[in-house]
Structure formats: structure tokens, C-alpha cells
Amino acid sequence: MATSTISRPHRETRDSVVIRFAGDSGDGMQVTGSQFTLETALAGSDFSTFPDFPAEIRAPTGTTFGVSAFQIHFGGTDVMTPGDAVDVLVAMNPAALTVELNDLKVGGTVIVDTAAFNERNLTKAGYAKNPLDDDSLARYQVLKFDITKLTADSVKPHGLSSREAHLCRNMWALGLLLWMYGYERAATVDWLKRKFAKKPVIADANIAALNAGHAFGETAEMTEHLVGYTVPKAEVRPGRYRTISGTEGLAWGLVAGLRAAGIEKMVFAGYPITPASALLHTLASLRAYGVVTFQAEDEIAAIGAALGAAYAGSLGVTSSSGPGIALKTEMLGLAIATELPLIVIDSQRAGPSTGMPTKAEQSDLFQAVLGRNADAPLAVLAPTTTADCFDIAIEAVRIATKFMTPVIVLSDGYLAHAAEPWRIPSEADLPRFPVSYRTDPEGFQPFLRDHATLARPWVKPGTPRLEHRIGGLERDYDSGHISYDPDNHARMTKARADKIAGIAHDIPLQAVALGEDHGKLAVVGWGSTFGAIQRAVQIARDEGRDVAHIHVRYLSPFPRNLADVLKRYDRVLVPEMNNGQLVKLIRAEYLIDAQSLPKVTGKPFRVTDIAQAIRKIV
Amino acid sequence: MATSTISRPHRETRDSVVIRFAGDSGDGMQVTGSQFTLETALAGSDFSTFPDFPAEIRAPTGTTFGVSAFQIHFGGTDVMTPGDAVDVLVAMNPAALTVELNDLKVGGTVIVDTAAFNERNLTKAGYAKNPLDDDSLARYQVLKFDITKLTADSVKPHGLSSREAHLCRNMWALGLLLWMYGYERAATVDWLKRKFAKKPVIADANIAALNAGHAFGETAEMTEHLVGYTVPKAEVRPGRYRTISGTEGLAWGLVAGLRAAGIEKMVFAGYPITPASALLHTLASLRAYGVVTFQAEDEIAAIGAALGAAYAGSLGVTSSSGPGIALKTEMLGLAIATELPLIVIDSQRAGPSTGMPTKAEQSDLFQAVLGRNADAPLAVLAPTTTADCFDIAIEAVRIATKFMTPVIVLSDGYLAHAAEPWRIPSEADLPRFPVSYRTDPEGFQPFLRDHATLARPWVKPGTPRLEHRIGGLERDYDSGHISYDPDNHARMTKARADKIAGIAHDIPLQAVALGEDHGKLAVVGWGSTFGAIQRAVQIARDEGRDVAHIHVRYLSPFPRNLADVLKRYDRVLVPEMNNGQLVKLIRAEYLIDAQSLPKVTGKPFRVTDIAQAIRKIV
Amino acid sequence: MTVTTITDAQLAPKDYASDQEVRWCPGCGDYAILKAVQKACAEMQLQRERTVFVSGIGCAARFPYYMSTYGFHTVHGRAPAIATGIKLANPELDVWVMTGDGDGLSIGGNHMLHVLRRNVDLNIVLFNNEIYGLTKGQYSPTSRRGTRSPSTPFGSIENPVSACAFALGAGARFVARSIDTQQAHLVGVLKRAHAHRGASFVEILQNCVVFNDGVFDPITGKEVAGEAQVLVEHGKPLVFGKTKDKALRLKPGTLALEVVAATAADVLVHDETNRPLAQLLAALEPPLPTAMGVLYCNPMESYEHDVYAQRGAVPAKTDLDALLNSERTWEVGGGE
Amino acid sequence: MTVTTITDAQLAPKDYASDQEVRWCPGCGDYAILKAVQKACAEMQLQRERTVFVSGIGCAARFPYYMSTYGFHTVHGRAPAIATGIKLANPELDVWVMTGDGDGLSIGGNHMLHVLRRNVDLNIVLFNNEIYGLTKGQYSPTSRRGTRSPSTPFGSIENPVSACAFALGAGARFVARSIDTQQAHLVGVLKRAHAHRGASFVEILQNCVVFNDGVFDPITGKEVAGEAQVLVEHGKPLVFGKTKDKALRLKPGTLALEVVAATAADVLVHDETNRPLAQLLAALEPPLPTAMGVLYCNPMESYEHDVYAQRGAVPAKTDLDALLNSERTWEVGGGE
């Protein structure tokens, strides 16, 4: 097949392209997107994807709130986000068209299945009249195909029911799009064969539809709009690659961390909540890697079980989203008081309260760093990309076990579902930081601190002659027994603070992600905004602006050189998907007049949001 | 009797004195202290008291952890705290002596009951040998009396059992101390008659002991140490006074606020926890004033019930301490999202986790202001004195109902138990701010905002034609219906923030509590540290230092002029009973290089702690 | 916002519907429950302004948005606590708690226990679909052992809790069970629950077509229902079967129920005031028929009734000054 | 910190005591319970290093500090959750949960429900003094109606929950009751609880001398005990009375227990595997005798056993690379 794609000299070249597949929940847009992604990857292009499921579990067909979409940004260079604006919109029905049209570039291409634009669907989508018949789409390139019929024809030989045939429409569309960008179909054909191994007829029909879509592009006498493109390969480090979502990154990173620490078992205790549940689901099938998952009765029980597991010498991990993390607050205090290693993963979503559960936000930073009763410091980390989720998870395990402290990892609803290519590390190249449980009774007391780290010893119940009692009441610095002594409390409060502050000496110095280490403007971000900021700064720099990108992965404690780094710029701008939280912490720490660029729409930053803000300043 | 006290020309004068009554839990030190306080008050002296109960419910007699103490600072001027150091220590047994001696001034007076210094008690207190027999007390004036025997003799005529007689020792001691400072006994005699109305013999015996103690001072041939003093009256505003504890202040203030707002009912829902329980107990007997108290199954149910009551149109109030407040975090988010008036009172204690439940701390400020998932602003107030608890409670009701927002009041374990004289206001002089429930269906939607306050309407279920649904999902700004619209979420997030920020225009400007409105140093405090800071600044100023005292009662939002006020000083020092929290908020808000003076011993600041810190700076 | 206009005319079921589009999955059992509740409201002519539906979080908990009454969609598991506060503030209100098996028995189990124990006058309706619907299908505390779900890919190994057995153990004084699809029966049960003062606990077997479709078919399926259910009625013999040919009796000298011919002499007569009997009925499971209807009803004064009765004792005080001047006070004249 | 030296010699009760001074009020029933637990430990020769006492907050919850084993004094009400985590991490450990009526049934009721339902192999000991001791005497969910306390100055109006009835309703498979002062009986019950795999729930009537003194006297008082208690034993007739002259039987044709002469023909024989009987016994209250002993014991595999059994199926994988390279991957050669 490969030949067919090369055989067309007149293909234009595009550095990168943004496609959104949109249709009814039942139209299979998610698989269509994933398969397109895979072919993109196999062809050596870079990509960034983001699915957009409906908020409702299963909305009535044809309704606007039932629209399911999948966006992919792919190309040779500059692919750092799923893309601000869409180049090609595939709209399988009228609802998809209304919902998604806003994001289509003026002059962009929209491909529709004309058959789906019938009376019933139009009314459901709220169209008074058919937008394909008037000039309401004048500003776009509209490609109207009767995909329903074309698919039906292509699968006829396989004698499917019309319902079954209808379900092949997405493959036809996929075939067409693969042709448009000169990609192969082989991997998709394999996948279909595997997926429908038990129903070869269905497999063959889908393959037929796929090929028909492709052939349609190849052969159909061209409307001037249906053009083929080539997209250059990405310059990436050689190696074996795969697609990774933030959820997979965290799950695999935790397993990698477990092994790096040489801990036998991970007890992951969670209570379902959007968008955190995915992590529970992913880990639930990793039992063979030493993972025990526990679905608790609520979030308090979940963190309680994780803490109990940590007390017993396992890696204790719990995960939730804002409202559920809030419920864990009291137990986090106990983890801090008893100085046990515990990992808490927060997949942030829009709030307050239930808010918009399916929308992403970065608004739990205050809660993570400061949101507890009393002086209760702990470590807070935030991954920057789906791939970084893997590394951050490992780092969280390292810090938790080395410093005997709870660690909060701030992910979000965007990272949870987004996906990017990932160069697969081999376990041999991963860090190693074996823990050593205390076994020697000589001079033991449970709060005896390591001079360097101030960490207390980790003892596994079951160890002879180390029997001891710990709890939430203040403990004597020297004996570990309950103590109400005023000076001891001051000393312990300071020790807890110093221990966390000390982590700063055990983490990398803050680096500059892009640009000079000094200048007019530093754009400082954290978490999932990495791609958007990076790209925006790159654009601004290409425009000759004096701006740099600094991305903070360690939010408590901050890297020890952060003040110096920031003070080398005249201005500091802090884009956050919240109403201004990191900016406050920076101001409080360093008295730097950092300015906030808040975005609280529940949607990730668009590159242009940030680029515009930069242009206003430099 | 009055004559006796005047008849002694050689009485020296003391501006103010600090006495601590200390003994076994069973020795009645608390009542002794309260009665001494009452006589002090009736004589027109100012006072400040603080009880120190043992942490254990009922420790074995004679043990150090069973010691119960009551401290009173009284005099004509400068009485702003219970006092740093003790002038006179009354130690009813050896345990009391060991535990409390540290706080006695060098050269101070210690009064002991020699009979209690027997073998058994000495060992229990951990004394190898009797401190009364060696020179271990050389640095103090020790007055040794066989109070046990003297009491027994005085009550003999009433034919008490020796056990009953023993229980009169505290009255003998009280009599002696009342004589020492030239106070009356009349009120105590009344009180004894009322208390033992059913047991006149016991009443008479106690009165006899009281008089005997007094007569002892009057007549006993003097050791040069047993001297009588006079303490000047305090210059206070004329009016009717009473003693008020912080707990009483809050309870009565809530009732006053309820009436000021013209709300029919207060539903106070709590779950017992030290030191917050006292408020539940006090309100439980105020049913006649429209108070319904509810002991919930946990803190979450408590705030839930309070929020439900607020939804139903009552004043909803809940109260707890750090760990319990932490559990309320999620529900607070719902209160913020649904914009219902709700009052949450936090009696702060030393943490993290269970920490030191009976010890005071100011370490929940971060939790109150920032400790929630998502962007979730609310109002935070902190009373400065036990009397101010009354005013703050009223103000909390006003702000909660006027702005339809939860309000957190930060009290602490010190305020809860401390007591001071209070000029009783008459209801006529109290503020009035009647709420108006929405009843007009015309153009109603539940999130229709008042232009001035941005508050939404308060509707009582039961109101015809205003039936509506609210909840934690994001709501449309214009219709109040559920909305996932990105821009709407941004708009609502801003509206929630602006509403709270707007409160700054409805509260008093920040005043300077003592000193000029500009200069070298401002000492900025909040909450219960008022007295200690005020006194320390006064001392420093008397020493000619350029320092002022600023005390912040409104912690979220800050008074709108706070920045201007603070910027008029070269330096800003922030003493807090935590590891540095207000100082961070000030730095973040105003980029002022404020310095922290933390105290995390679970004990209130001593005036000297602060005075010393001031001297180091100016 | 809906402004529902009140007419003197009788209210029809549709008058209890809000203007909001119902957003459950097509075919979800929740639709039938919504219909039944609106029908029951109409039959009882409930005043919309006096009626409040309170819920936690879940598909079931979306319920209040679809009613034209007052409604409060709160946080996960806490509706009973919030409803308690509403009743304490205003006992006149007619308060319903709409909850799910996860909302009411997983995270909310403690509040459910205490609201039942205290006997707060609430109508508690638990939609039991034996799954977490809203979060996309994880097993719940009522899921059968072996349930495969995203969080139990190899099948759940937990013993399910029986909603009715739990409620009885918690001290509930009204416990009933019905089924989403059996409208007439459901409406009847809902009306009984409403008539009961104090906490009424109603478990409704509800089908989640997306994540747990057909889990109740062995009990509710048209063809098997007759044999698989015993519809209990106070004072009536416990007969069942398509042709009502079977009945339950107490196995002599034991505490177990067994099936006999409806004609048998010692057929057990349902006594809804008998807690041990209710416990036996609640525990019935296949092959024995599942008990439907009011298993237990034994009223006593409600919590908030007693709260106000006790308050009634105290005369309302209007004088704040009296409070502030209670106990010892002293007068300070002009300074010397 | 204690370093307890292990000798081959038998461990005596005192060997299970830590070096910490016991800080309960003089005369508190907790002392007797501590004594009984240490005695039981010695009689079972429990290994201190394998034993963990977990507690929440309360006077009862101070318990772990006084044992020379491992101990975790956690937060209020959550001990069952933490203990579950400990067992999931290391099923070999012998884990006890020491809790109070407030800790275990008020704030902790939900965790208690689920740990019993899941049947986690824990020995749960609930010190029921019908009061909140540590917070100075407020009424608790087990306090009788009318209890005057700082938060109910006019007397409580709540219906108490029965700890054992609740546990049975939650699906507990071992439920027992004993008394602080009846050492021999208590030690026996504790040993039975320990022998039971899965969650064992033991309610101990415990006297709080300071805030609820004598509340159990009508049941536990030396002179009345014989008449006021029925000591149940599996397979033995349910006789009681000072002279064991009385017995319980099933009132014919009903589900109620009644008192008859011990000599009566149809005296009920205790069957601890019979849940309905356990429910009847748990519900017994004056004038009928209060049931003491193992009310219900019907073992099944514990939760963590099944967790590991299910895991056992899967061979442990050692190759992380295999995991990371699972699903579709692609090779990128040197850049062009």
C-alpha cells in the first residue's frame, strides 16, 4: 500500500496539523483517534492528543451533550500541545458540527457525513435549517460525502446488517484521513483483526471500509479541497517509543519506584472519583508487579489504608481529586505527625465543590502546600507532561521513603487523559534508591532522626525487639514517647519544617526550560501547562522577544536556587489554570512582584493565550 | 469586715500582682481562683485569668500530671494578660510545687501547706527529700503553714469528718490571700451559702475556714514575709461589669447576632472536641434564646446539618478544633459553591494531628484562608480578647448573612478558657442588620446577585413560587442552572472572589492599636496575642522606642488600607503562636519584608518574649 | 429559573417535573423511579413549596434537578446530615433524601446509620443498582461477589451489604423494598413511606442499563417475578408464586423461613411491626423469593418532634439583657 | 523506647505491658480490660513482634501505649481503615483494633460497617461505656435516652444503637459481648475472638467511673448478675439465674424469646452459627436477661485471604521492561 501514498508528487507539506474527530458517543471517535495516532506515530511524526468525552454517561444519540471528540496534533516540529485551533474537523453528525465548529480555524476543512444531516438529527442539534444548504459554513472548506452510503457500499460484500454497517463509518473516515496525510493502514488492519478475532466478518467489513475511505481519497475525482498532504518526520532521539497517557505514566512510574526502592509491595487505596479513577483501574491489573489495589468505602478510609500499609512497611499510595483530597486532610496530618512515607496523587479538576468534574484545573496547589490544620509541612511535586508523570512518580517514591514524609503529586484532568509519544526507558537505566528498614534494637527509638535527612527510621511490625508505639499526640524528640513539653513541641515543629525544607538539597537546581538565564521576562509555570508555555515562549522568542520559560516541578520545597533564578529577570509572569496560586507562593517566599495569568475555564491554556500575554509585556 | 483591711497603714502598694493557685485536681483550685477573681473585680481592680487543667481526665491524687492550677493577674493598670511570671504561688502539695515553681519570680512568695509535704506526696512528686527542709527554695520567700491543721481547727465546731474538713483547705488559703490584698469576703460567703444551700453545715464550715485564713493574716504574729498589700482600683469606663470567658463571649455573641439579624433560629451543630466542646455545652442551655444544638455523629455531619439549616433559612453554625475543621473542608466547599451563610468557629490547638489537645496555638490560619480544593474564598475573622469574642461573633453573623458566605472565626484554646472583666452592653446599643429573605418570584433565579454585595438571595424553602434547585455543580451566572460553559466558570470564579474581596469595603479600616501611624517598627498580631503584644509595645514605648501595635481582626479579606498602614513603618514584626503564617499572607499580598516571631510551645506569648524581640530591632 | 404557578386545580404528576432536561442514560431505571415519585406526589397532592428533595452525588442524586419542588444536590454521601439540619431548622418541611448504593451505603453509611437511629422524619429513597453509575461502573458495597468492574477486573471478593438488613440493624423503624419497573407497587410503597413519621427507608432495585444491565432480572424479570418475589402485606399471609400457590412459614421450632403450599395450615401472616420477622424477610434470597413491600413499620415520635417537645418546656426568652446580666455582675461608678 | 528482650521462657501477662505509666482515671474499667487482654495474650503466648494494637482516639484508644507489642494510636474513628491497610500489607500480622463507643460507632461507624462486611481478619474490641470519656462526658450513640451530659443538659432524646445488633446488621461473622469486671469470662471471649479468622467484634461493657459510673450496675452488679445475664455457650441450653433455675425458649409460633423454668422441655439451645438467634439474643434487654458471650460465630475466609488467593493466580512478574513495552511500540532510528 505504501506506494500509493508516495505516488502523488503534488502533495503539499504541512509542518503540523490539528485534526478533531467528532461524532456521537456511539460513533467510535475515540478508537478512530487512537488508531490515527498510532499510524501517525509509526510514520515517525510527533503528536499530542486529547480526548473530550461527554459529561453524561450515555446521552441520547444525536444530542449535543452526547458528542464525543478526539483531537490530535501531529507533525514534524512544535507539537507540544493538542493544538489551539483545528485544521480539519470530522463531524459525523449535526450535533458534532455545532459543538465543535467554534474551534475550527477560519478556512479550515470540515468533513461531514451528509446522510447524518437529516431532519431528526438537525432538530436534536438545534438547527432550524440544514447548515450544509446555506452559507453558514462559508468561512470553511466543507467536504460533503455520504459516508453512510459509501461505507454501506464498501461493506456490502460482507453481508452486514445495516446497523452493523453503520458502525463501520468511522473506519471509512479514518481511511480517508490516513490517505490525506499519507499514512499507512497496516497497524489498523492488524488491530481490527485482533479486536474482532472472534468475528472475522466484522473485522473484514471494517477493513473494507477503511480501505474504501483510503481509496476514495486516492481515486475520487478531486474537489479542489480534497488534497493530500505530507507531514515531515519528527527529529527525535532514537529508541523504542510508545504512546503514554498521564494515567499510564503515573501507574508505571509508581511500579518503577516500588522496584527502585526495593519495596516488596505497593498498597494502592482509592475511592472512585473523576478524573482520578483511571489510576485505580490501571493499577488494578498490575497485581503481578507487587500492586495490591483496594477500593475503600470513602476517601478517608482510602488514605487510612494507605497509611496503615506504609506503617506496615509497604509503599502506601492513595489518589483522588479535589473534593476527595479535602477529605484526606485530617489523615494527612497523622502521616505528617507519625512521619510515614505516603504518596497522595491529586488529579485536579474544576471546583469549588463538585464544580465541573470532567474539566481540568490546577487549583489545588494551596490545598496541597498549606491546606492543613497546624504547622504541617510536606513535599509537593507536579508532573509537566504525560511522560513526566512516569518520572515524577518515581521521584515521589524516592522522596517519601528517603525523608519519611507524605508526598502530594499534583496531576490534573488534562494530563490524566492526554497522550504523547514516549521513549521507553529500560529498567536498567532507571534510578535505584533501596530503602533500609530498621532492624537493630541497639539505641532504637522511633523518632531517632538521621542526621543528614532528619528522617526517622522505618520499622516493619514483625521485627523482633523493635516493638514500639506511635501516634498523633506530640512525641518527645529524644525518647519518642508522648510529650506535652512546650519546648519539645517547638523543637519537633522545627524539626518537621527543617526536614521538608532540607529536601531542597536533594533535588535538582531549578533549570531554565527555554531561553537565557536572565532577561526581561520569565514565564513561570507548573504542571500540565508546560507544553503551552514552552510553545508560546518559543514563538515569542522567534519574534525576537526577550523571554524565557521556567517550569517548577518541585512546589514544596522549592528548588534552593529558585529565588536567584527568578531575580535575574525584570518581570515574572505566572500562567496557571487557577485564580493565582503559585504566584502567591512565589511572592510570599521571595517578595518578587510576580504577575498572575489566570485561566479558570476548565480548559487548558491555548498557546495564543500565553503568547498574547507575553507580547503585552515584552 | 471592711474596716480590718483599711486599719493597716503599713500595707505596701502594688500596681499589679500575679497569683497562681496550684494543687491537686481534688483541691478545688479552680473555684478558689474564680472566687478570688470575683472579690478582685468587686473591689474595682482589673484582672485577667487563665486556668490550667491537667491533660488527664482524673489523674491519681498527688501526681504531677494531676496538678490543677489557676492564675490571676490583677491590679490597677497594665493588666492585659494573665501575667508572665508569678508573684505568689500557692502550692497545696509537693506535686504542685515541682510543676509550677519554674514560673515563680526569683524573690517571689510561695505559700505551702506543710502537712501535705509528707513522705507519700513527696515521692509521688518525685522529690528525693523535702524541699522545705533544704535550701532548694532559697531564692524564694517561703511561707510554711500547716494549712491542714489550721483548717481542721477552724471547722472543728461544725463537726465535719476529717475528709470533709480537708476539703475546706482551699477556703482557708483563699481567706489568707484575700487578706493579703485587702479584699472582701462577702461575695464568697454568699456564694458558699448558695452553693451548699442544701448542706448548711458544709457552708458554715467553709465560711469558718475562709474567715480563719483571713484572721490568720490579720492576727498571726508576722513573719516579715507575710505582708499585706493594697492594689489600686483600675480606671475603667463606668457601667455594669461581669467576668467573661472567650467561650461565653462567642456563645452570647452568636445569640446577639441571631437577634440583630432578626433570624428566628440558630442551629448549632457540633461534635465534641477539646477545646471547642465548651461552646456546644454553653449553647446547649440557651434554647430559650432560639438556639437548637445538635451533637452530630462526626464533624462532617455537624457542618452538613449547619449548612442544611442555613439552606432552610436558619443561622447555621458549627464549631470544632483543627482536626475537626480539617474534616469539614469538603463541605465548606459546598457552602462556598452554593453561597449560603454559615459560621464555622475554630478553637485552635497545638498540632499537627492530635498534637497537644489542651494546648493553644494559632496554626490554623493557612487552613482557614487557603486550605480548600479549588479557588474557594471565604471570610475569616479572629477575636483579640475574650470580650472581643462577643463582638466578633456578631460581626460574623453580619458578614455571613449580608454577603451569603461562610465565615470562619479563629479562636483558640487560650481564649476559650481565659477570663476578663467585661462591660455588659445593653441590647439596645448593639448593631442591627435584619436579613430579608427573598419572597418575590418576579425575575427570581437563585444566583441573581445583589449589585452592591454580589450576594445571592436567601430563600426559605416553604416560600411559594420560589421553588428552585441548587448544588455543588457549577451554575450559570444568569440562570442559576447547571453549566459546564468555560467562560461561565471563569465568570463565576471571579464573582466568588470579588464578593469576598468586596467585604473589605464593608468593614472598618485597619487602625493602629497603640503608637503612631508610622515609624520604625510595627508589631502586627492577630487573635489572642493582643494583650501580650499591647503590653510589650507599651513597655517598649515607655523605654522610648519607636514602635506601634497593629492587630488584624479581619484576615480574609484584609482591611483595604492594611497595605498603606504597614508601609508607613520601616520594619514589620509578626508574632504568632505558629511557625509563621500571617507573616506569609502579608508578604504575598503586599510584598512587605515582614519578619516572623514564631512561638510554638503551645503556651501564649509572654510579654517579655515580645518586648525582647522589639528591643533587638529598635 | 422555573416559576411554577400555583392553581387551585389538582396538581398532576407533570406539575412536579422541573423544566430541566433529564440527563440519565436512555433506558435507565431512574426514569421509572422519577415517574413513580411524581405520581406519588400527585396522588398525595404534596405542596411543592413545602417539599425538599436532598441528594448526595451520583446518577441517582441528580434526582432533585428534575423536580419542581425545592432541591439541594449536596456532596457525596452527606445528604442525610444536611437533611437533618433542614428538619431541625424547619420541621414543617417535607424532606426526601434521594441516594444511591454508593452514596448512601459506601461513603454515606455512617450518616445513614445515625439518621435512622435518631429517627429523623425523612423519606429516604435508596436507588440500588449495585454499581457506581456516575463514575462509570466500579463495583459498590451492594455488588455481588465476583462482580467484574474497572476496579475489580478479576471480580469483586467483597461480601455485599444488604441495604434492608443494615437499616434494621441501625434501628430503622420503617424499612421497605420495591422495584423501578413495578410502578404500581413502587408508588404504593413511596406513599406508605411518606405517611410514616420518622425516618422511612426505601430500597429500590434499579437497573443500570449501562454498567450493570439485568442484574436484577432473576428477581424482576416479567416471567420469573411471580416465583421470585413475595409481596408482603401487613396482616396478609406470605403467599407467592405465579398462581399464589406457594407460601412461607416458620420451620417449626426454628428461626428459619421455608416454602410450603399456600394451603398449609401454619402459613406465616406478615406482621410489619415484628422486627425479627422483618430481619428474616430482609435476608431472604434465591432460591427463596425476595421480599418486596413494607418489611417493617413500627412508628415512634420523630427526633425533631422530641427536640421541639423538649424545647417547648422552656418558655422562649426575649430579653438578651437578662442573659448577659445573669450570674454575678458589678457596677463601676465614675473613676475616682 | 522499650527494648523487650525475648527469652525462650513463657511470656507472662506482665511481659505484654509496656514501660509507660497507665493514665486512666483510678477505678476505670479500662484497667480490668487491659489486664484481661494481657492475660489472654499470655495464655495464647502471642508473639509481641507479630502483634499490632491499632486504635483511634478516646480513653479506650490509649490502650496501645500500654502494651509491649507494636502499637498505632491513630485518629478518631478511623482505626478499622488503618488496620485494613496493615493487613493488606502484611496478612501475617496479628492485628487488634481497640475502640470506644464514640470512636467505633459515632465518627467511625462507617469504617466499622465496612470492615465487618469485608470480614478483614481483625480482633475488634469495643469498650462501651455509653459515654465520651476523653472529652469529658458527653453522651454517645450508645447512651440511653434521657442521659444528662454537658451537651444534653436536659437529657438525651436519641435512640441508642445496639453495638451487637449493628454489627450483625453489617454482616459481622463473629459477635460477642462481655464485661470489664468479669475477668474469666472476658479472657475467654477474647481468646475466642482471636481464634476466629475474619473480623471478630467484641463489645465490652465498661464502667466509666467519672462520667457514667454504675450505668451497667443493673446488669453487672454482683448481686443481680446471675438474674440479669444469660451466659450463652454454643450447644448448651440458654439457662440463667442465680441457681440456673431459669431458661429461655422460643415463644411457640413466634419469633420472640421468653423466660421459662430451666426444667422446661423446649428450652432453647444456643447455636452460635444461627444469625436470627444471635439477633434475638443481641436484642435482649431488661427485664429479660442480657446475653453475654459469643452470640454469633460463623467463619468464612477473610478478606485479605481472598485478596491473596486471587493474586496467587497471577504469577509474579519480575520484568518491568515487559510492562513498559506491552501494547504497540515503534522504533525510531537515527534522525534523517
Ligand SMILES: Cc1ncc(C[n+]2csc(CCOP(=O)(O)OP(=O)(O)O)c2C)c(N)n1
Ligand atoms: C467526595 C467524593 N468522592 C467521590 C466522588 C465520585 N462519585 C460520584 S458519584 C459516586 C458513586 C455513585 O454511585 P451511587 O451512589 O451508587 O449512585 P449511582 O451513580 O449508581 O446512581 C462517586 C464515587 C465524589 N463526587 N465526591
Ligand SMILES: Cc1ncc(C[n+]2csc(CCOP(=O)(O)OP(=O)(O)O)c2C)c(N)n1
Ligand atoms: C476528628 C476528631 N473529632 C473529635 C475528637 C475529640 N474526641 C476525642 S475522643 C472522643 C470520643 C471518645 O469517646 P469514646 O470513643 O467512647 O472513648 P472513651 O473516651 O469513652 O473511652 C472525641 C469526640 C478528636 N480527637 N478528633
Ligand code: SF4
Ligand atoms: S450510568 Fe447507569 S445509573 Fe447512571 S444514568 Fe446511566 S444507566 Fe442510569
Ligand code: SF4
Ligand atoms: S474518663 Fe472514664 S473512661 Fe476515661 S479514663 Fe476516666 S473513667 Fe475511664
Ligand SMILES: [Mg+2]
Ligand atoms: Mg449505584
Ligand SMILES: [Mg+2]
Ligand atoms: Mg466511650
